[in-house]
Amino acid sequence: MSNKIKIPFNKPFIAGKELLYIAQAVTENHHTAGDGPFTKKCQAWLEERLGCRKVLLTHSCTAALEMSAILAGVRPGDEIIMPSYTFVSTASSFVLRGGVPVFIDIRPDTLNMNEQLIESAITSRTKVIVPVHYAGVSCEMDMIMDIARRHNLFVIEDAAQGIMSTYKGRQLGSIGHLGACSFHETKNIISGEGGALLVNDEKFVERAEIIREKGTNRSSFFRGQVEKYTWVDIGSSYLPSDIIAAFLYAQMENTDQIIAQRNLIYSLYMEILRPLAEKGYIQLPFTHTDCRSNGHIFYIITRSLKERMALAQFLREQGILALFHYVPLHSSPAGKLYGRTTGTLEVTRKVSDCLLRLPLYHEMKEKDVRSVAGNIKKFYKCSD
Numbered sequence: 001m002s003n004k005i006k007i008p009f010n011k012p013f014i015a016g017k018e019l020l021y022i023a024q025a026v027t028e029n030h031h032t033a034g035d036g037p038f039t040k041k042c043q044a045w046l047e048e049r050l051g052c053r054k055v056l057l058t059h060s061c062t063a064a065l066e067m068s069a070i071l072a073g074v075r076p077g078d079e080i081i082m083p084s085y086t087f088v089s090t091a092s093s094f095v096l097r098g099g100v101p102v103f104i105d106i107r108p109d110t111l112n113m114n115e116q117l118i119e120s121a122i123t124s125r126t127k128v129i130v131p132v133h134y135a136g137v138s139c140e141m142d143m144i145m146d147i148a149r150r151h152n153l154f155v156i157e158d159a160a161q162g163i164m165s166t167y168k169g170r171q172l173g174s175i176g177h178l179g180a181c182s183f184h185e186t187k188n189i190i191s192g193e194g195g196a197l198l199v200n201d202e203k204f205v206e207r208a209e210i211i212r213e214k215g216t217n218r219s220s221f222f223r224g225q226v227e228k229y230t231w232v233d234i235g236s237s238y239l240p241s242d243i244i245a246a247f248l249y250a251q252m253e254n255t256d257q258i259i260a261q262r263n264l265i266y267s268l269y270m271e272i273l274r275p276l277a278e279k280g281y282i283q284l285p286f287t288h289t290d291c292r293s294n295g296h297i298f299y300i301i302t303r304s305l306k307e308r309m310a311l312a313q314f315l316r317e318q319g320i321l322a323l324f325h326y327v328p329l330h331s332s333p334a335g336k337l338y339g340r341t342t343g344t345l346e347v348t349r350k351v352s353d354c355l356l357r358l359p360l361y362h363e364m365k366e367k368d369v370r371s372v373a374g375n376i377k378k379f380y381k382c383s384d
């Protein structure tokens with residue numbers, strides 16, 4: 001494969017003022033440690049736009065998930081229900097506390113955890129349900145929250161991919177007890193590495209601040225609420241430098257434009273590829289009418305592993321980079337060691353074999369989208 005990539009899979013978007021704000025943090029604010037002016041601006045922005053009780057910036061979504069596991073009081077042997085078709089941190093954050101991931105299958109339409117399978121996976125050790133909003137498309141949150149209420153469980157939303165997506169008008173990450181989002185370079189809104197813990201239940205706010213500050217009451221101390229700054233609980237260093245927050249704030253100011261542009265590309269893919277889906281060659285993404293998505297990932301599902309490999313190879317020969325996604329966690333070495341599976345996970349296996357993610361980035365031109373989609377049609381010898 002010596003030919004050059006003409007259409008990459010992703011190109012991180014730079015809004016324009018990132019370096020200006022970093023310079024401001026360094027030379028004007030003289031605050032490069034955590035919780036400086038830019039961190040406060042980002043947190044206020046997220047609290048307002050997402051409608052969360054409290055937002056705390058973290059250095060990654062993984063950090064926010066680790067904090068959630070501590071806040072939910074996960075202890076060795078406690079079970080955490082989650083999909084197997086997800087990123088490692090969804091599970092590893094709970095395993096760090098001795099939790100046991102219990103992997104359930106996903107829905108064939110949204111590729112999110114199949115809410116119908118949750119109740120049969122619940123045991124006396126179950127503590128948390130972790131809905132992962134794959135590709136920025138919402139899980140069935142009403143049903144998940146209802147099950148959690150009836151069984152007295154916590155819901156921690158892995159909204160790493162969900163920024164600005166909604167479920168029945170509510171922002172993803174703002175519905176469960178806690179939520180985690182990511183600003184990793186591969187996501188929609190970025191700061192290289194970055195994330196946020198979304199606290200929706202008042203009772204977690206104070207302890208969340210303590211856990212994020214190495215287990216100290218530093219935050220209350222700076223607000224003048226306590227006289228001494230001291231070690232009071234377990235915790236770690238989960239806060240990002242204000243330099244990272246400065247970068248992130250420049251992105252936040254452009255959020256609406258970033259999401260609109262991604263959704264435009266997404267819709268164009270949908271429109272051009274629809275005939276292939278109608279003919280039964282591929283499956284296209286599905287978003288329920290109650291939900292609004294953020295155009296995070298555009299994928300197609302082929303009929304077999306062999307067909308996906310051949311299609312990816314065909315696109316690569318045209319200079320187009322399309323990628324598959326997760327190795328299901330239940331089939332990974334650590335997933336087998338630390339987790340448990342319920343059911344056959346048939347859909348997970350199929351999707352892991354057959355899903356192909358297409359290029360999608362802010363600078364992508366209409367002609368590039370047409371070229372990718374056109375080549376897929378060519379592969380299937382479809383002339384519509």
Ligand SMILES: *Cc1c(COP(=O)(O)O)cnc(C)c1O
Pocket residue numbers: 059060061062063086087089090132158160161181182183184193194195
């Ligand atoms: C990206 C991602 C994460 C991890 O985010 P980081 O900010 O890199 O820690 C976790 N879960 C899901 C579903 C993700 O897509």
